[in-house]
Amino acid sequence: MNSPPPIVEIRDLRYSINGRAIFDGLDVDIVPGRVTAIMGPSGTGKTTLLRLITGQLVADSGTLIVAGQEMSTLRRVELYALRRRMGMLFQNGALLTDLDVFENVAYPLREHTDLPERLLRQLVLTKLQAVGLRGAAGLMPAELSGGMSRRVALARAIVMDPEILVYDEPFVGLDPISLGVILRLIRRLNDVLGLTSIVVSHDVHEISSVADTVYLLSGGKVAAHGAPGDLNASQSEVVRQFIGGLPDGPVPFHFPAPDYFGELLARGNHL
Amino acid sequence: MNLVRELWGSLIDALVALGDITRFLLRLIVCTPRVLMRFDSVVRQVYNSGVLSLVIIMLSGLFVGMVLGLQGFQLLQRFGSEQALGVAAAIGLVKELSPVVTALLFAGRAGTALASEIGLMRATDQLSAMEMMAVDPIERVVAPRFLGGVIAMPLLSAIFSMIGVYGAQLVGVQIMHVDSGSFWSQMRAGVDIRDVSEGLVKSCIFGVACSLIAVYQGYHAFPTAEGVGRATTRTVVASAVMVLFLDYLLTSAFL
Numbered sequence: 210m211n212s213p214p215p216i217v218e219i220r221d222l223r224y225s226i227n228g229r230a231i232f233d234g235l236d237v238d239i240v241p242g243r244v245t246a247i248m249g250p251s252g253t254g255k256t257t258l259l260r261l262i263t264g265q266l267v268a269d270s271g272t273l274i275v276a277g278q279e280m281s282t283l284r285r286v287e288l289y290a291l292r293r294r295m296g297m298l299f300q301n302g303a304l305l306t307d308l309d310v311f312e313n314v315a316y317p318l319r320e321h322t323d324l325p326e327r328l329l330r331q332l333v334l335t336k337l338q339a340v341g342l343r344g345a346a347g348l349m350p351a352e353l354s355g356g357m358s359r360r361v362a363l364a365r366a367i368v369m370d371p372e373i374l375v376y377d378e379p380f381v382g383l384d385p386i387s388l389g390v391i392l393r394l395i396r397r398l399n400d401v402l403g404l405t406s407i408v409v410s411h412d413v414h415e416i417s418s419v420a421d422t423v424y425l426l427s428g429g430k431v432a433a434h435g436a437p438g439d440l441n442a443s444q445s446e447v448v449r450q451f452i453g454g455l456p457d458g459p460v461p462f463h464f465p466a467p468d469y470f471g472e473l474l475a476r477g478n479h480l
Numbered sequence: 481m482n483l484v485r486e487l488w489g490s491l492i493d494a495l496v497a498l499g500d501i502t503r504f505l506l507r508l509i510v511c512t513p514r515v516l517m518r519f520d521s522v523v524r525q526v527y528n529s530g531v532l533s534l535v536i537i538m539l540s541g542l543f544v545g546m547v548l549g550l551q552g553f554q555l556l557q558r559f560g561s562e563q564a565l566g567v568a569a570a571i572g573l574v575k576e577l578s579p580v581v582t583a584l585l586f587a588g589r590a591g592t593a594l595a596s597e598i599g600l601m602r603a604t605d606q607l608s609a610m611e612m613m614a615v616d617p618i619e620r621v622v623a624p625r626f627l628g629g630v631i632a633m634p635l636l637s638a639i640f641s642m643i644g645v646y647g648a649q650l651v652g653v654q655i656m657h658v659d660s661g662s663f664w665s666q667m668r669a670g671v672d673i674r675d676v677s678e679g680l681v682k683s684c685i686f687g688v689a690c691s692l693i694a695v696y697q698g699y700h701a702f703p704t705a706e707g708v709g710r711a712t713t714r715t716v717v718a719s720a721v722m723v724l725f726l727d728y729l730l731t732s733a734f735l
Binding site: 263265289290292293295296297299300301303304305306316317320321362365369 | 601604605606608609610611612613614615616620
């Protein structure tokens with residue numbers, strides 16, 4: 210069976226910050242209707258990749274096509290039109306702190322549609338029910354726990370019925386119960402709403418249980434990709450270090466530094 | 481040679497910053513008509529920048545007016561012309577003290593609040609989240625706050641003048657027993673519409689400068705606690721210097 214054409218197609222992508230190459234010839238295909246995980250050690254540019262896919266950053270060179278449109282050539286209006294077809298869950302939820310939970314979820318609807326108040330209310334309550342927080346509609350963001358904020362942000366991200374849903378580190382700092390809830394929501398929303406989900410994370414075991422495809426990034430390139438099970442069987446040293454959680458290996462324990470003894474014996478106040 | 485290169489570098493940096501802030505201002509102006517359509521968001525910001533600054537503006541206005549009354553009385557009495565206290569205080573306030581002191585207080589009270597609020601929204605990804613919802617944060621967050629400040633400044637300055645004149649009267653007439661009739665009549669005869677419009681133009685321009693600096697610093701704050709703090713400090717420093725510099729230019733232009 211042929212797989213459908215990718216909804217996000219990345220070819221030979223290059224991006225650098227202050228002369229330091231973050232991506233150096235990256236190739237990624239994201240297939241519609243699936244949960245794709247982007248994994249990798251901290252500092253490999255996972256979040257940067259999300260910001261490139263969502264057009265918050267522009268690549269130095271290479272091809273980045275999202276829903277049939279080349280991101281580097283989009284004008285502001287076209288980018289905003291494309292973003293209406295995307296939802297993004299930020300690491301800390303990024304709820305608007307001056308609005309309550311209900312208004313946060315209603316915000317995109319109020320901005321982009323002219324729905325009657327009754328319908329808007331029903332839509333918002335439906336989405337809040339889907340994340341289990343209908344009862345918290347009247348609370349302010351400051352009154353929510355980390356996991357609840359993220360669920361409200363998730364309700365907000367799906368309120369415009371996006372085609373692509375992007376999660377930036379959705380499991381960071383969650384207790385096991387909230388983590389389980391978010392994991393189940395990612396899978397369920399993907400299947401029920403027919404979304405394409407892109408999840409950036411470094412939680413190997415959590416993400417393996419929910420992702421269909423995993424891309425493991427290292428050194429600005431894709432170190433390995435495939436189904437989560439394939440990665441476990443991989444012989445690549447980087448993959449084995451990452452999945453096994455080994456402190457040293459191709460990704461070194463030490464940040465690059467001059468010779469240890471030389472530096473200890475050197476004179477000088479600081480470095 | 482190094483010094484020349486560094487000076488040249490600083491000059492280039494300053495020009496780049498000036499260009500950047502001008503572009504930012506143009507973006508704000510472009511979206512102003514759309515923002516005015518949602519006038520309630522501007523009204524809310526006039527409340528935040530204006531009404532919430534009222535106490536400090538009124539108190540300062542009162543004390544500045546009282547000091548002006550006292551000093552003016554001492555000086556004018558030497559020439560036996562203490563009846564001119566009203567006109568002296570009013571012209572000093574309307575043309576100079578109200579626009580400048582209001583702008584400095586505005587930078588400290590409302591400017592810092594604007595910069596830190598927008599900076600914190602940047603640091604907590606709220607601005608990025610809006611962009612991801614295809615909502616332009618410049619139009620929804622920055623422009624209403626900018627316009628709110630621009631509208632609030634001349635109003636605050638006018639209130640400052642009013643309270644200041646009352647303060648001068650309190651000291652001059654009530655305490656120093658300057659004749660009340662000549663205090664007010666000389667003021668009415670001596671203060672020209674040109675004086676009032678000079679003060680008005682100044683406070684409008686200061687309003688644009690202070691609000692622009694505050695929202696620009698907040699919007700471009702580095703997204704950390706330190707970055708937001710630095711943006712707030714820069715807002716006060718840059719606003720104060722800019723207000724005094726513009727005041728000199730405007731005063732000489734009005735001569």
